[in-house]
Amino acid sequence: MGLCYRKLGNYDKAIEVYKKSLEIDPIGMTPLQNIAMAYMYKHEYYKAIDAYKRLEAIDKSNPEVYYGLGNVYANALHEYEKGLDYICKAYNLYIKIKSPYRTDAEKVINMIYSEMKKVGKEEEFNKILEENHISPFENNTGKSTDRDKAALFNIQKTLSARACVCIDSINTRNKSRVQVSEEISACIKKQISGYVSSLTILKSFSAMYKMMEQNKDSASQQAVPVMAPTSDELRHYYYDIERFMFFDCKEIRRKIRAEEIDNRLEVGDNPQSFALYTQAQEELNSGDFQKAIEYCEKALKIDPNFAFAWNTIALSYNKLGEYDKTVSACNESMRIDLLSMTPHFMKASAYREMKQFDKAIAAYQTLTSIIPDKPEPFYELGKFYFEVLHDVEKGLENMCTAYQVFNYDSPPIKADIENNIRLMYTEMKNAGKEELFEKIRKEHKVPSSSKP
Incomplete structure (x- = not known):
């Protein structure tokens, strides 16, 4: 009802309805956010600030709160320094949760920079950025690389x-997960031709801008040949769109987790295929990995949707050091059951062995976006940052997130999480970063008992 009044422009009525909602739930985030927005529309900015401050007291980890506060101060009240501080907080939280909305925060930061530069406050601007652990600002808004990214x-x-x-239009009732996954895949594939066309235009404009910036007389040096994309490029474009969707489209997660999906196909209930799978497990345990692969391939001829067989093939190739084939088998397993953690972890491990660390991180992050309520993906990603990339801060952030989402159905991992946090504390303390450790720990509500 409040939303209807707001759409009609009756902001007083909207606020009245939202306040009644707060009487039922005094810490309701949605009504408070809507009250703040209604006050913004009424140009009652300090009342909007009060509503946002109440939200901040309830949840300090919500970037939208700080983004709202920053916009009120910067765009409405023109108090750019206060606005910048809040927008920086929002930006850091967007980075932490890997949200694409960080670009919105970047735009506001650019706008504030322009305004503060006009009055000679570049030094104050950079000081606020540094206080929020953001690198000093360089105004590159005119550069083609930034245009390309945007x-x-x-x-x-x-x-x-x-x-x-x-x-959103896919009906999941009485379908297997593989059928639903194929329909999701078809929706994404429909967008690839548009993606290819847009990228071609983008490359052409990028070349033109570079030529203009470098004062080149000849456009031929910057010409972009129009070529049909290879199959590898098409696959890469598909994953570009899919990866973006896991952060931007709630429907993709809702559909693959739908309760009415029939899961019987995933575990291989055909007696013949299951017997072959059992033989494959015996060969795997005895160290004959090639034989294990052969048995699983026979099982898959009978039952193509036997996800566990694909997992065994992936593990066998991993043992043989054939990591490209490991990744391919993992992709087949995920096509059948995207929610299973096993193929995601094996895929990340294979990329790790191939020293393709960006792809390993992407594999972990895909899993954290699909099942954000499980500690294991954050735990493994935290270990990867800490042990492989030696990035203690990112390792700590992910390990603390694992601690946050931990539940007592899997107690053994809690001890591992705490042990890794202690190791990270020791390393950060030795590097003189104890204060930063405390900041990250408190942001994730990890108790101080996690320290040595």
Whole structure:
């Protein structure tokens, strides 16, 4: 009802309705956010600030609260320093949860920079950034690289939204997970031709801008040949859109987790295929990995949707050091059951062995976005940052997130999480970063008992 009044422009009535909602739930985030927005529309900015401050007291980990406060101060009240501080907090939280909305925060930061630069406050601007652990600002808004990034983001966002509408129309009732996954895949594939066309135009404009910036007389040096994309490029474009959707489209997660999906196909209930799978397990345990693969391939000829057989093939190739084939088998397993953690972890491990660390991180992050309520993906990603990339801060952030989402159904992992947090504390203390450790720990509500 409050939303209806707000759409009609009757903000007083909208606020009245939202306040009644707060009487039922005094810490309700949604009514408070809507009250703040209604006051913004009424130009009662300090009342909007009060509403946002109440939200901040309830949840300090919500970037939208700080983004709202920053916009009120910067855009409405023109108090740019206060606005910048809040927008920086929002930006850091967007980065932490890997949200694409960080680009919105970047735009506001750019706007504030322009305003503060006009009055000679560049030094104050950079000081606020440094206090929020953001690198000092360089105004590159005119550079083609920044234009390219912004344009690419908008292309991906537009195509993701179109695919999301398609996915929303999928009926999951009485279908297997593989059928639902194939329909989701078809929705994404429909957008690839548009993606290719947009990228071609983007490359052409990028070349033109570079030529203009470098004062080149000849456009031929910057010409972009129009070539049909290879199958590898098409696959890469598909994953670009899919990865963006896991952060931007709630429907993709809702559909693959739908309760009415029939899961019987995933575990292989055909007696013949299961017997072959059992033989494959025996060969795997005895160390004959090639034989294990052969038995699983026979099982899959009988039952193509036997996800566990694909997992065994992936593990066998991993043992043989054939990591490209490991990744392919993991992709087949995920096509059948995207929610299973096993193929995601094996895929990340294979990329780790191939020293393709960006792809390993992407594999972990895909899993954290699909099942954000499980500690294991954050735990493994935290270990990867800490042990492989030696990035203690990112390792700690993910390990603390694992601690946050931990539940007591799996107590053994809690001890491992706490042990890793202690190791990270020791390393950060030795590097003189104890204060930063405390900041990250408190942000994730991890008790101080986790320290040595």
